[in-house]
Amino acid sequence: MFLARWILGAIILLVERLYSPKPVQRDNDTQAAVDNETAQLTLYQYKACPFCVKVRMAMKRQSLSIETRDAKRSDSAKAELLAGGGVLKVPCLKIVDPQGATSWLYESSDIIVYLNDRFSPNVA
Numbered sequence: 260m261f262l263a264r265w266i267l268g269a270i271i272l273l274v275e276r277l278y279s280p281k282p283v284q285r286d287n288d289t290q291a292a293v294d295n296e297t298a299q300l301t302l303y304q305y306k307a308c309p310f311c312v313k314v315r316m317a318m319k320r321q322s323l324s325i326e327t328r329d330a331k332r333s334d335s336a337k338a339e340l341l342a343g344g345g346v347l348k349v350p351c352l353k354i355v356d357p358q359g360a361t362s363w364l365y366e367s368s369d370i371i372v373y374l375n376d377r378f379s380p381n382v383a
């Protein structure tokens with residue numbers, strides 16, 4: 260069982276590497292503004308979770324520098340996720356708004372829609 264999981268995890272990470280998207284290019288000022296905003300986001304995740312890979316690939320495509328915290332390997336990350344989000348499920352995006360209010364967004368598809376809506380360079 261452990262071996263099967265290990266092999267599956269290795270395949271997931273290989274797929275992430277092989278299908279790594281090309282990051283969008285922004286001018287320096289725009290990227291700095293985006294970096295400033297993404298400093299308020301944290302992705303709670305597992306390294307070899309396919310749903311987390313999906314979100315990490317979306318982050319890469321959008322050139323989003325978002326801190327990731329591994330809720331499997333780090334007890335403190337796991338505790339933060341449980342205390343803040345309420346459920347031990349990944350991926351989960353912690354969002355701190357400009358007023359300092361925190362929200363926790365679960366579901367990989369919802370996280371990707373949120374990131375694309377907020378940071379897509381094609382959106383005015």
Ligand SMILES: N[C@@H](CCC(=O)N[C@@H](CS)C(=O)NCC(=O)O)C(=O)O
Pocket residue numbers: 305308309310347348349350365366367368
């Ligand atoms: N529909 C969810 C599925 C997420 C999911 O099933 N995540 C698994 C890891 S791959 C999880 O957190 N399971 C609970 C656990 O490991 O404790 C999504 O798309 O984000």
